[in-house]
Amino acid sequence: MALDKETVAKVAHLARIKVPEDRLDSLAGELDGIVNWVEQLGEVDVEGVAPMTSAVETSLRWREDKVDDGGYPEKVTANAPDAQMNFYTTPKVVE
Amino acid sequence: MSDYRLKGETGEWEVVIGLEVHAQVSSKAKLFSGAATAFGADPNAQVSLVDAAMPGMLPVINGECVRQAVRTGLALNAAINKQSVFARKNYFYADLPQGYQISQYDQPVVGEGEVEVDLPDGTTKVVGIERLHLEQDAGKSMHDQHPKKSFIDLNRSGVALMEIVSKPDMGSPEEAAAYVSTLRSILRYIGSCDGNMAEGSMRADVNVSVRKPGEALGTRAELKNINSVRFVRQAVEIEALRQIAVIEGGGTVDQETRLFDPSKGETRSMRNKEEAHDYRYFPDPDLLPLEFDDAFVEECRGTLPELPAEKKKRFMESYGLGAYDAAVLVADWEIANYFEEVAKHGDPKQAANWVTVELFGRLNKADKTILESPVSAASLGELLGLMADDTISGKIAKDVFDEMFETGKGAKEIVEAKGLKQITDSGEIEAIVDKVVADNPDQVEKYRGGKTGLIGWFVGQVMKASQGKANPKMVNDLLQKKLDG
Amino acid sequence: MSDPLDLTIAEARDALRAKKISAVELTDAYIKAVEAARPLNCYITETAEQARARAEASDKRIADGKAGAMEGIPLGIKDLFCTEGVLTTAGSHILDGFKPPYESTVTRNLFDAGAVMLGKLNLDEFAMGSANLTSHYGPVKNPWKRRDDDKDLVPGGSSGGSAAAVAARACLAATGTDTGGSIRQPAAFTGITGLKPTYGRCSRWGIVAFASSLDQAGPMTRTVRDAAIMLGAMAGFDPKDSTSVDRPVPDYEAALTGDIKGLKVGVPKEYRVDGMPASIDRLWQQGIDWLKQQGAEIVDVSLPHTKYALPAYYIVAPAEASSNLARYDGVRYGLRVEGESLNELYENTRGEGFGEEVKRRVLIGTYVLSAGYYDAYYLKAQKVRSRIAEDFRKAYEQVDVLLTPATPSAAFGIDEEPSDPVQMYLNDVFTVPANLAGLPGISVPAGMDDQGLPLGLQILGRAFDEETVLRAAHALESAAGFTGRPQFRAG
């Protein structure tokens, strides 16, 4: 199995998702099944093919350098579960 | 390579340094939103819904940031990539609301280039540029507001940064510091970054490794977010010595991120922040490739001013300045402009001397920048003019300059009000000379007896009697005639 | 005047302008229907009061002769569109209590055209699913049932709430979003019309992102004409979305000429998959005949990389989703499950806030982007995507549109969901290629399976050629004359 329990635990940490220990095995099975299935792409010859990153064929549009947004700290913190004095909060981060 | 060496117990060591400088692009709005970038706003007052990573919010690029990146690339003699790609750098952190930073990865807007760096001894060194890319700045976490919480302010979140990556071409703390100074000077010349390191507009990540001369590159440590030129110098030396001690003690240097603590004079590991970093870069699907044409590049090139290296060459050639003086004068474009204005009114070498010695000395003492100078360039030029046409002597000029600096008054105004005009009337000077000669028969005799060095004493007496106003050359000539004759 | 719940958008528009019914009367009928439809669980949030207020405003504009294209039309909005001041959940626990201080561009466009919002419609969590079984707010029931069987069926997904509500008359039409088939597949499962426009046609601004390079909003309606009218109101250039395309919005309704003489219709042989029910195969052949009878020219075409679309999609979509969903971290909005450290806060919040399918896809996405795997999975999938787009380009050198089945099966029972995720993903086999290539597609109800469940046929078109897609779909609709009605009807 390419995607084992340890890999799932590692990936879950990278994605910051808590996975209960007793779920790791079954999850590894499901994810491994998906990964094995997508590996059929190996059959496709993509020699010299450029990756398609967007379905839109034009190039990036630029905005003007103009301040036309922001200035509403109450609005951006209104939905925060624990905003204080217009700051967001997290458990203390030790650097 | 530099001939800088550090002495360890096992012999001499070379230091190899590369820098990643983050420079805030001078723009009114952020890289991908219309929120303001000004320094010092209230918490989250310069945050748009995009910057706060609200669901469904999308980035739209600020064209001015692209323009400034291209101008900077041109100023660094670098390859400009007419097509580049924004990628997401994925990681979780309190000051990173999207959970990713929009940056550029394998296709940056600017490729390889080089800068000529002025070293303190007047020589120069060419440092290679690896790349320059555009990316978003993160927010700010504050840790002292609450006993158990960190407070997050996203005002900086999304501000445009240019990350300028050098090649590992520097071999001493001086070279690293000089590179940062030169880069800062270039960015300020072209106006793509205000270079204000104290406000965080420019920060350097410094990669340091050590090796025995001639050997392969050692493992490097990265010193994060150093915010002054002086600290760059200190951090490199302290880190290099630490690595030498580790290796000579039988250990190995870890490839890691370290924090420089200037108050303790040490660097320390930031491993807790580093755990399991795997940034999972991929092209940002909310953005299309960034593209522009040659005409745009040329338009950017057309807006570039004369750059410090060219200016230095010109100052040496057309003003006859030495490399050191020229380098000092061009380091800051405001100083260079000031100097050129002063030089219009007098001898350029004298002008350089007055700017770098007299003006800088007084500015330093008063803790003022050139922009805050109480004496304008035109005003200093006027003073030089008064010396050139013998209205005042150099000695008087220094006193006048002191007063100009203190009161902001003009040179002519002070000279006139105080009657400091040089005496150039030969009759008037002759009368004083005659009086001095007549009043000091003993000295005259000694002089004539062979102690010709006394001429200086006579000049002093005449100057004193004229309250410093007599033209020193005329005094000298007349005394010589009277005493020898 | 017939039952207001049976009016199409086109009929309601005419009735409103002719003052045969008022917007308030129409909206009140639907508010009652929304209540009556509660057993289906299509709505997460009902906004009756706001709806009535908007309807009153519509009546005023109608009286003033200022009616917009969607004036007074009561809509359901998929709960993936951010609606100002109204709870927006994306079907997820992690957005608990989130009331956006902004309005998505698409809903803004619809409201500017006079539309009335009845409420927010249930969906698969973060639009990840094909059966509407992954919503934090519970499954949606399909208003259709099998003949001689009382089992509750899925409405398809992820726009399952939208599909069920439109079919059951709990709204006149609804918005949907389609990342891999999430408009077309539930439309087919519930006997309604669902259109996924060209990528870049409708703004993504304010729509909770699932997979940014694939997501596209579109209308879910009871007729092709209604889809044309509603798309016209939803679409348009939006400078706030860098992937929005700046080109004028045509009059889509005018494209429904009823004339498809000479239209070249491609039939891709790769869409004939193993184990497909005979009823679907039969319907497909029927569709070919209907179009041929109206003067279309049928051309056999090949889209050789079709079978790789689904695996490519299940790399690209989870990869983008893993990054798009990183912002749900318990700090700025939604659910927060405290922890001792920052990482614990993140892991607790995301562990509890995301459901199983979302976690699965975020983990797969994280894995395929992680160091050492990027080239083998993500980059490879994006190259396969180029191949798929190239297949379509070649096909459209020969034909104007393609005709395919919309789904490989009819709706299935809520308790019949395959436990193997890969089996589940096969629901999207016919719809995913258009998302990868960014092309428009529509599902039209065209017939029934052996158990009396609706089946859809799909028309795919060239980029930004929604007009031809709609014209062909309209011809198909006329020929099929689908008159089936679900067993459950709201009011």
Ligand SMILES: [Mg+2]
């Ligand atoms: Mg870096």
Ligand SMILES: [Zn+2]
């Ligand atoms: Zn950087």
